[in-house]
Amino acid sequence: MQVTLKIFRYNPEDDRKKHYDTYTLEAEPTDRVLDLLERIKGNHDGTLAFRRACAHGVCGSDAIRINGVNRLACKVLVQDLKARQVVIEPILGLAVEKDLVVDMEPFFDHYRSVMPYFVNDDPPPQKERLQSPQERERFDDTTKCILCAACTTSCPSFWMNGEYVGPCAIINAHRFIFDSRDQAAAERLEILNDQFGVYRCHTIFNCTDACPRDIEVTQAIGEIKKALIKGGLD
């Protein structure tokens, strides 16, 4: 079948303004959108810039907007698309560097700000720290995050104000706050109890829809809000 891709283009070294280029190409229903971008780059215009690595939804490189919603280019197949005309744009809320490549630094700065690492200052035991399957299950959902930024850059609160830490940073705090082995929950909750913390979330659910790992992002944010209101964990 034939598919038409209308792709956002911007090159800071080029005199042309931001614009869209349109390409029509043959595609199989099972082709990934990423496969189409590769073919365009290889056969039509080598200057097209986008990020990708694993090509099967685990590395988080290729979050883009496909027909207005945030998706990984490698996880959407041609047959999943409603229309034969597909609009491809960079994710919103981060500065565009070139074509579909955005500046990820502000996103990672937010991530780094929530202590996204395990803290336990007791001397470790000789073997593993024990954790029951139920305790492990408590934070399983948020361990799946691949830092693709699809959630944060789908969030209207983040578009409004880039100082909001955003859903991705919050769920990465959640992953440790609810880990029975960790000791820094209170500090992380304090960080999120800020004017640019969890209260910027207005439960719009764009993040949950955007997550390519099917993480219940809004629910995890809700659990943190609840912990803050109660002044601690369950």
Next chain:
Amino acid sequence: MQKHQYEVVVVGAGGAGLTAALYASRNASTAVISKLYPTRSHTGAAQGGIGAALGNTEEDHPEWHAFDTVKGSDYLGDQDAIEFMAAEAVDAVYELEHMGLPFSRNPDGTIAQRPFGGHTNNETGKPVRRACYAADRTGHMILQTLYQQSIKNQVKFFDEFYVLDLLIVDGKTAGLVALELATGEMHIFQAKTVIIATGGHGRVWETTSNAYSYTGDGVALTLRRGIPAEDMEFFQFHPTGIYRMGILITEGVRGEGGVLINGEGDRFMETYAPTVKDLASRDVISRAMYLEMKAGRGINGKGYINLDVTPEVVNHYAEIDGRKNPDGTPYRVTANDILTKLPDIIDFCETYIGINPVSDPMPVQPTAHYAMGGIPTNKYGEVVIDEENTVLPGLYAAGEVACVSVHGANRLGTNALLDLVVFGKYSGIKAAEFANAEPYVDLPPNPEAFAMKQLNAIQESSGKENMITLASEMKAVMSEHVGVFRVEEGMAEAVDKIRELKERFKDVRVDDHGKKYNMNLIEAWELSNLIDIAEVTAVSALTRTESRGAHSRDDYPERDDDNWLKHTLAWLEDGGVRLSYKPVSMTKYKPKTRSY
């Protein structure tokens, strides 16, 4: 052009690079340079587990792990290094747990373990639960945990910097040349030590489980600086990639009781590996699948086999095998067990082929997966550059890019993640020790000259050759002739073809002549790396006239220990590839016939 100075510079930010950086940065100024953001690294795609004889649910010993690895390697692995890795494995896994890694758990709260191919109880020969896992995303958890700890320990990163050249002065490591992707600017890193941890090169082949980024950058970089590559003819084809796409379906599926079924409905591995069946080594299973398909027993006569993990089929064969739980009760699974233990596999199958593995079998074929060969090192990660294992001062390599060799002719599943953390750790420790004892080596005049020469050649080429065409011709010839089965004529044809492609590459077309995020230029460079690697691989394979592990020749079907129990060393020179050999390090394991 910017200049930087660090005592230790790590290239690559996957499992090996991050582990190396965590250890090195404790005692020396350290920077990590990576062409990807660290969490994009291919370690994150590893699924099934990391091997360590914790013995959490049944008897196990590091000695058994060592023997299984030696046998899995078809006796080409260096036994001192293998014993070292198996012994270090237990602490390495506990250390990851102490860093917060969220392993799946047993009811008693210990780390959960599952069976994996080639890992056995050495007394009974039956599969043993040795693979420590976090559902089916163990690599993801390792990568995330190591990156999290790097943030905690304030490791310095140069993200999206692409290394173009290694600087060696008077036989000593002096630094690196790298290109900053965001600006196109050149950066010179003066370094007392360099640790190369850039991963593998599965993109040489057509159907692969490997990321686009797996382009052999580290091996190509060192080959161009006169350092040999070891055992490049040994490349692993994982038995279970999704048909046509190559996306990995973990061996953990078979660890949980999944079986391979041919077009006649037979569980054919019973014939090829009567004791461990579907949990034989990967080389053995990939060959068996090809033989079945060649005999017309693919599914509907096509080029794939079914991998079945539906509860009825798992339970049927578990009963036949007499498989037991750790408590002695018969092993049985429910749909929910499969959902809990293999969530990502189910997601991949639903997304890409519209199949739910809980109710339908998965169509699979062997997929190019893992480089056993690479930059020669000893067990401390020090790069050794000749037949006598002479160390190149200040240069280290770890992870898939390195050839210690602990995997020999065939790697066991779960030993790759283990390799990353064990040898990443020791290369980091050793590099910092070296840096504390030695001064910086002066940089050469115009340190960027060699890199610029290569870049300019690409940018100023005639542009008559399309990159995609060159890449597909390389992949086609390597897949056909330097794949699971190999013969003289085919490999000779591959060598000629690769040399033709190397010539044609001089006319490669690059459309992008800008500075910022010039991915087009980087991809051309990556293709030149792949072509160099394909050449070295094909020549090394053509010359080895035996079958061993993943190197399987129809014209020399037997292992030949009298002539070929030795490592290949390959140098890339102007006239082509020069080969030499060095002995395998043996301790107590005498080569035996390998059967499962």
